[in-house]
Amino acid sequence: MAIHATDIAELRQRIARHLDRPSLKACSLVCKAWYLDFHSVLWERFSYEMPKRCLKSPEQRAAWLDIVSKKAHLFRHIHHNNSRKDIVPELRDILLDRCHDLITIEAFITSVKPRTPVWNPVYWEETLRPLIEQNKISLRRLQLRDVNWIPVITSLHLPGLLASLSRLQSLELGLSSTLEDLLTVLEACPISLECFGLLHANVQRKQSNPDYSNPHITHSLVNQAAAAAPSLRLKHLSIHGWYYDGTTVDLLSYLAGHSLESLQVDAIIVNPFSLQMSPTLRDTPSRLTDLHIKNRRGYDRVFLMLLDAIPPQQLRNVHLAAMNVECASMLVQKHHQSLESLVTEFVRGHARVLGDILATCCNLKYLKFGAEPFVDIRALVDPQRPWVCSELEVFEGYFGLPPSLPPPSIVSNQEEDRKVIPTDQVENLFMQRVGQLTKLRRLVQSTDAMGYFFSDHPLDMEADAMTWTLSSGLGHLADLVNLEWLEFEDGDLPAGIGIPELLFIKQHWHGLQGLACYNIDAAEVQEWLAIEWPELEVKLRHGL
Numbered sequence: 364m365a366i367h368a369t370d371i372a373e374l375r376q377r378i379a380r381h382l383d384r385p386s387l388k389a390c391s392l393v394c395k396a397w398y399l400d401f402h403s404v405l406w407e408r409f410s411y412e413m414p415k416r417c418l419k420s421p422e423q424r425a426a427w428l429d430i431v432s433k434k435a436h437l438f439r440h441i442h443h444n445n446s447r448k449d450i451v452p453e454l455r456d457i458l459l460d461r462c463h464d465l466i467t468i469e470a471f472i473t474s475v476k477p478r479t480p481v482w483n484p485v486y487w488e489e490t491l492r493p494l495i496e497q498n499k500i501s502l503r504r505l506q507l508r509d510v511n512w513i514p515v516i517t518s519l520h521l522p523g524l525l526a527s528l529s530r531l532q533s534l535e536l537g538l539s540s541t542l543e544d545l546l547t548v549l550e551a552c553p554i555s556l557e558c559f560g561l562l563h564a565n566v567q568r569k570q571s572n573p574d575y576s577n578p579h580i581t582h583s584l585v586n587q588a589a590a591a592a593p594s595l596r597l598k599h600l601s602i603h604g605w606y607y608d609g610t611t612v613d614l615l616s617y618l619a620g621h622s623l624e625s626l627q628v629d630a631i632i633v634n635p636f637s638l639q640m641s642p643t644l645r646d647t648p649s650r651l652t653d654l655h656i657k658n659r660r661g662y663d664r665v666f667l668m669l670l671d672a673i674p675p676q677q678l679r680n681v682h683l684a685a686m687n688v689e690c691a692s693m694l695v696q697k698h699h700q701s702l703e704s705l706v707t708e709f710v711r712g713h714a715r716v717l718g719d720i721l722a723t724c725c726n727l728k729y730l731k732f733g734a735e736p737f738v739d740i741r742a743l744v745d746p747q748r749p750w751v752c753s754e755l756e757v758f759e760g761y762f763g764l765p766p767s768l769p770p771p772s773i774v775s776n777q778e779e780d781r782k783v784i785p786t787d788q789v790e791n792l793f794m795q796r797v798g799q800l801t802k803l804r805r806l807v808q809s810t811d812a813m814g815y816f817f818s819d820h821p822l823d824m825e826a827d828a829m830t831w832t833l834s835s836g837l838g839h840l841a842d843l844v845n846l847e848w849l850e851f852e853d854g855d856l857p858a859g860i861g862i863p864e865l866l867f868i869k870q871h872w873h874g875l876q877g878l879a880c881y882n883i884d885a886a887e888v889q890e891w892l893a894i895e896w897p898e899l900e901v902k903l904r905h906g907l
Contacts, residue, residue: 509538
């Protein structure tokens with residue numbers, strides 16, 4: 364007798380992780396076996412905020428608390444996102460009595476009454492801390508946030524509490540603290556900790572000791588703390604918020620000798636010149652393979668210093684909000700063989716940078732490239748610089764063709780060795796290059812958004828003149844049989860994509876799931892698609 368996949372409990376449980384609440388409810392009603400697998404997932408996540416309807420109606424309040432009491436043993440992830448509401452006593456008693464296998468706790472440790480910040484030690488001592496302690500064996504992720512930045516790290520006795528969480532893997536703090544206290548917390552973390560995050564925390568270098576602001580004393584403190592915590596094996600560090608006097612750099616210095624593999628920074632270094640105060644970071648080889656820096660200002664020096672500390676051919680995934688030519692050149696030169704994913708939202712000197720990436724990064728699989736206003740494709744079709752990124756699966760770029768091209772068109776990146784290609788061949792040559800990326804699953808070409816955000820004179824920007832028609836080289840993309848999503852901007856030419864192009868797309872890209880484009884005869888296209896290709900997801904846009 365054949366066994367269906369849904370007859371296997373383990374597969375049902377995996378499927379349940381990807382379903383929304385209505386689907387989980389429907390599946391839990393199929394049979395008893397399905398009920399056990401889908402109903403438990405339905406109640407895994409719980410927000411301990413009482414619904415508004417229960418605040419005014421005693422009957423609804425009692426009914427809601429009764430349901431929570433019956434399902435509390437299924438809770439695995441609980442969170443409290445509203446700092447203006449304290450937990451009701453009845454619910455607190457239910458959680459402390461019934462929840463003993465929690466995996467995640469996310470909570471504010473302070474409350475904010477209207478216009479009045481309040482540090483509520485009773486809430487911490489009677490609710491959160493007991494809840495953490497009774498789940499110390501099962502707890503994997505802990506997030507504590509302080510919306511008021513009241514000095515509470517020492518009040519919480521966090522080091523002792525964290526030391527008891529033997530299986531903790533992720534810790535995120537949004538607290539007010541000094542660097543000294545923060546390092547003490549890190550020293551107390553269990554060896555199982557892999558991820559540490561600062562969420563809009565207020566971390567200051569300065570302490571009551573006037574000598575603490577001395578950079579040499581600061582780095583001595585950092586080095587002593589690092590030496591005192593040899594068992595910490597942190598792999599992922601995430602920093603979000605505003606940090607003064609190089610706190611970010613101090614944390615990186617502290618973790619430089621550890622096994623840090625992933626760094627995400629969405630923070631502002633107020634004084635980027637404080638980087639000169641961090642010899643530990645410069646001199647210690649890094650194990651970083653993933654690097655995510657979202658800020659556009661003040662981080663070029665941070666990125667260059669990190670690149671200098673990372674051994675060659677090690678970085679795999681890089682996400683930068685902004686990148687100059689110097690940063691890009693060092694990245695490509697040192698990591699062109701290991702780089703698998705690169706996302707950059709804004710690049711200065713973009714034509715040369717993108718040309719180098721496509722011509723040297725042989726293992727690149729994901730490329731998202733922003734520029735101002737867009738990369739001129741003439742810089743990407745130099746005959747002496749063929750593309751080597753044959754593994755590319757996602758190619759999203761702000762590239763295009765200016766509407767007025769002075770003849771002849773110069774396409775070489777090398778000033779001393781320019782190559783001349785007629786302007787009417789540029790788009791065809793570019794399409795030929797893209798057509799060789801046979802593993803592409805997603806192709807996006809756009810020219811409007813980044814330029815309008817970053818250009819000093821956005822209204823003076825030239826529009827894109829790429830046409831994406833069969834006559835301009837679309838036929839060279841016939842081998843992109845794995846393509847699932849195509850998005851392009853048709854420029855400002857009156858002749859846009861028509862039925863011949865759609866017939867070509869349907870004939871060659873059988874796996875295509877979505878199409879987004881500009882400046883198309885919407886009525887004609889919609890009528891054709893409704894009859895010939897109704898299953899295709901189509902987004903027709905008509906500019907800004």
